[in-house]
Amino acid sequence: MKRMGIAVLSALVVAVVAFPQQALYDVVIHDGMIVDGTGNPWYRADIGIAGGRIQKIGTIPASAGRKAINASGKAVSPGFIDLHTHSDIPVLVDGTAQSAVRQGVTLDVIGESASVAPLEGVVLEEFKREQKRQYNFDVDWTTVSGYVQRLEKQGVSINIAISVAPQQIKRAVIGYQNRPARAAEIVRMKKLVEQAMLEGAVGLSSAFNGGGYDNPEEMFEMAAVAAQYGGYYATHVGSEGYQLTEEIKKAIQVAEVTHIPIHIFHLKIRGKNLWGKAGPALAMIEEARSRGLEITANQYPYTAMQHPWSRLFPDWAVDGPRERIIELLSDPATREKIKKDPLFHQYVDEHGGFEGIVASRITNPKNKQLEGKTIAEVAKMRGDKDP
Ligand SMILES: [Zn+2]
Known part of the structure; x- marks a missing residue:
């Protein structure tokens, strides 16, 4: 030996x-x-x-x-995971993903409020049109695996995890109709969630205006399918302001009913009048966690947020393809109706009021001089008393 x-x-x-x-x-x-x-x-x-x-x-x-x-x-350190990116198309436009890599991010989760799949019906048409308009980019897939194939063909420097949007799934099935889905439609919606999960999606990701989801049954049914395949449910709970506790309650309910882990995106309280009043929402989350529900949340380390203009208006005014929304908003009668809707004033206040909302990015060269101005400033420049 x-x-x-x-x-x-x-x-x-x-x-x-x-x-x-x-x-x-x-x-x-x-x-x-x-x-x-x-x-x-x-x-x-x-x-x-x-x-x-x-x-x-x-x-x-x-x-x-x-x-x-x-x-x-x-x-x-190990690479960071960015849970909330909106880089779905940008990683295809420029696969070097430098804005992620240079911050130490090695995994982007994509699919917030809208997702790369499933693309069917009016959703497919609008998605194609929007990517062409914003990035001059041609979409040639309709499913999660189709997107992955395109990603692999082009190459990308970081890892990508894909979530799919339940509201997009509903729209793919019923189109632009503001109503609860029928039984047969819910079956189809569940099927689409299942297909996405089988093709590698990590879960669902939703975004709501004030008050959270309207139709609990649809949310529960879709979340249950994602849960069955080990997925999680990430959510923009709502307008994160005057209705925050109601919105958190609805998010927690999804976990209660379907046992899916929940992640709440950028948990905060909007609206100057509400500053300092996030306590009850945090207490609700702590209480749910103490009952064994898997609920987490994040927040970004800055005090601004960015939204498209459409988020200032009630759902009824912005339910449709982009062209239709522009048409609606140009109509004086619609504008008067919007002004009378209390939700409009709530959303404006939650976004910082007319003095706080800034036009951060304007693509139309005709309006470029308004970039960086608040709505109140724009109204003044135009000699308009009513912002
Ligand atoms: Zn967000």
């Missing part, structure tokens, strides 16, 4: 001497401050990577890696 041990040892010595240049690792990251993402405090160490995996964290000599990265004075 002893002799054999010596023989093995000497073979090893010979090997080391014979291949002094052979590196143990493809890459060694030296001397970084490691933040491992588990909540541990950071520590200083080297990381050896081979075959695309971390093989060692500790002290590694400089000669052990084919490539060395000096991370002295820098933090080294």
Whole structure:
């Protein structure tokens, strides 16, 4: 035994001497401050990577890696997951995804309020038209797997996880009709959720105006299917202002009924009058968690938000394809009706009021001079007393 041990040892010595240049690792990251993402405090160490995996964290000599990265004075951590990106089409327009990578993001979750699939009926037409208009981009898929194929064909620098929008699924089935879905339609909606999940979707992602969802049964039915396939339900609960507690209650109910994990997007309270009043909403979430429901939430670290103009108007005024909405909003009678709708005033207030809402991006060259101006300023420039 002893002799054999010596023989093995000497073979090893010979090997080391014979291949002094052979590196143990493809890459060694030296001397970084490691933040491992588990909540541990950071520590200083080297990381050896081979075959695309971390093989060692500790002290590694400089000669052990084919490539060395000096991370002295820098933090080294696992890639960040961005849960809320809207990069569905941008990653196809520019697969380098530099705006993600340069912030340390290695996984984008896509599909918020609208999703890359399923694309059917009026949804397909409008989706194609919008991507052409916004990005001069041609859509050539209708399903999750079709999108993935396109992504793989073009190449992308980061990982992508896809969620699908239940409201889009309903619209794909019933079109632009503001009514509850019928039994046969719900069956079809569930089928589309199932197909998306089978093709690799990670779950559902919804966005509501004030008050959250209108038809509980539809939400529960679709969420139950996603839950069955291990998915989660992420939601913009509503207008996050005057109706926040009602909206949180509805989100929690989805978890209660279907046992699906829920993630609440950018949990906050909008509307100056409501500042400081997020407490009850947080308490509801804590209470639901204490009952064993899986509910999480996030918030971004800045005080502004960005929305299309349509979010200022009640659902009845913006339910249709873009062209139709523009037509409706140009009609003086519709404008008068909007002004009389209390929801319009609620949404404006929740967005910061006429003094707080800024035209951040204007594509029409005719109106470019309004970029960066508040609605109140625009009204003044136009000599209009009524914003
Ligand atoms: Zn959002």
